Amino acid sequence: xxxxxxxxxxxLDELASWxxxxxxxxxxxxxxxxxxxxxxxxxxxxxSNIPESLRNxxxxxxxxxxxxxxxxxxxxxxxxxxxxxxxxxxxxxTVLIPASPDLYGLPADRRTLCVSTQVGCAYGCKFCASxxxxxxxxxxxxxxxxxxxxxxxxxxxxVNNIVFMGMGEPLANYNHLLKAITAINAPWGAGxxxxxxxxxxxxxxxxxxxxxxxxxxxxxxxxxxxxTDEVREKIMPVNRKxxxxxxxxxxAYYSGRKKQRITFEFxxxxxxxxxxxxxxxxxxxxxRIGAKVNLIPYNKVHGLNWIRPSEQQQSAFLQILRRRGVxxxxxxxxxHDIDAACGQLRLQTLRYKSFAGISEVR
Ligand code: SAH
Ligand code: SF4
Numbered sequence: 001x002x003x004x005x006x007x008x009x010x011x012l013d014e015l016a017s018w019x020x021x022x023x024x025x026x027x028x029x030x031x032x033x034x035x036x037x038x039x040x041x042x043x044x045x046x047x048s049n050i051p052e053s054l055r056n057x058x059x060x061x062x063x064x065x066x067x068x069x070x071x072x073x074x075x076x077x078x079x080x081x082x083x084x085x086x087x088x089x090x091x092x093x094t095v096l097i098p099a100s101p102d103l104y105g106l107p108a109d110r111r112t113l114c115v116s117t118q119v120g121c122a123y124g125c126k127f128c129a130s131x132x133x134x135x136x137x138x139x140x141x142x143x144x145x146x147x148x149x150x151x152x153x154x155x156x157x158x159v160n161n162i163v164f165m166g167m168g169e170p171l172a173n174y175n176h177l178l179k180a181i182t183a184i185n186a187p188w189g190a191g192x193x194x195x196x197x198x199x200x201x202x203x204x205x206x207x208x209x210x211x212x213x214x215x216x217x218x219x220x221x222x223x224x225x226x227x228t229d230e231v232r233e234k235i236m237p238v239n240r241k242x243x244x245x246x247x248x249x250x251x252a253y254y255s256g257r258k259k260q261r262i263t264f265e266f267x268x269x270x271x272x273x274x275x276x277x278x279x280x281x282x283x284x285x286x287x288r289i290g291a292k293v294n295l296i297p298y299n300k301v302h303g304l305n306w307i308r309p310s311e312q313q314q315s316a317f318l319q320i321l322r323r324r325g326v327x328x329x330x331x332x333x334x335x336h337d338i339d340a341a342c343g344q345l346r347l348q349t350l351r352y353k354s355f356a357g358i359s360e361v362r
Contacts, residue, residue: 003087006066007032007042007058008142008149011179012188018061024054032058033188040153063087067146069154082151086143090136092116093166094147096155112161115147117177118168123202125223126235127269129301130167139168141179148190162192165200165221171207178214185216194218200265205242205250212250212257220254221263221294222247227281231273244285251289264291268317269298270309279320286326293321293328 010018016029031049036042042064044055070091071083080096095114121128122135148159162184164170170177181197183189194216201208202223211220226232232239242250255262264286268274286293295318298308309317314330321328 006063006142113159116166117170138173144180171204208250212254274309283324295330
């Protein structure tokens with residue numbers, strides 16, 4: 001960690017014990033977080049109900065921000081993409097998906113934020129830009145939480161749904177992820193219900209089981225992308241470590257433990273996983289786990305040769321699932337844009353960096 005931690009890295013208890021060491025009353029922790037989270041105002045100097053000496057001490061020990069916005073882009077359907085620089089100069093992306101009734105079947109007033117959990121990704125899925133560019137480091141809890149805070153203060157509107165589908169494999173950064181989820185959920189924190197958070201994973205079976213033991217009702221999405229070991233292994237190296245049988249057992253465990261339906265995400269890639277046999281096998285898996293299926297037509301990544309199947313082929317695949325009684329949807333146009341944002345922006349980012357000299361932003 002470079003220098004001071006950010007205030008967002010602390011839980012309420014941690015802040016309270018830091019205050020206790022300084023002989024400050026415990027209620028100060030609540031007052032400080034009321035500014036930080038309640039008012040979205042982390043500037044210690046402006047915390048008017050905090051004694052000046054304590055404000056100075058806070059300033060010495062903690063950063064009021066660990067993220068600096070360096071770029072923002074909007075897309076045709078007003079999806080907003082934010083690029084943040086971390087204190088060590090690394091870049092992460094966060095994507096705001098505004099009211100979108102057709103997305104994940106959510107109500108129209110939903111404002112979803114797609115949050116990154118790592119800089120890059122070590123899992124190397126063959127179709128994914130995050131994987132292509134490799135892994136640099138885990139995000140700290142505060143860096144995960146702050147993406148929400150910054151977008152909210154920037155847009156002046158609250159986010160009410162979080163998907164951990166940005167850069168990185170959330171379950172490979174398990175402790176920081178859990179700490180972030182706790183702060184996002186807590187009444188002293190961002191106050192977003194656990195059912196309004198979705199962790200997406202490439203299938204780290206032991207971690208899925210661990211998450212199942214947590215009391216919070218976070219939702220789980222599995223990046224399946226192959227309905228047999230043979231197909232999945234071709235595009236997802238993680239499948240060698242946690243083959244489908246082990247992954248499905250972990251999914252069943254999660255579902256049972258949380259009394260919750262999980263989602264299988266399935267990118268359709270022409271000639272790889274878009275044939276009828278895969279649809280049939282996928283139906284079997286989804287029915288066994290009671291999972292919903294979210295089909296995602298593949299989004300072209302520069303430098304990779306995979307292609308998206310025709311709409312006809314996509315529909316045929318969907319029909320097989322539906323005929324077998326599986327609750328399945330295709331993420332069409334809006335999703336198209338969103339997928340371009342979630343999980344595959346790093347290459348664009350790095351290219352942008354070399355075009356615009358962003359490495360100088362610190
Ligand atoms: N590492 C986690 C979360 C980040 S990826 C995971 O793999 O689940 C978020 C989602 O974007 C995953 O479902 C991933 O498979 C998907 N994705 C990655 N590259 C994509 C592409 N080119 N087109 C469509 N979806 C993609
Ligand atoms: Fe990593 Fe997820 Fe991309 Fe795979 S799909 S490389 S796990 S970010």
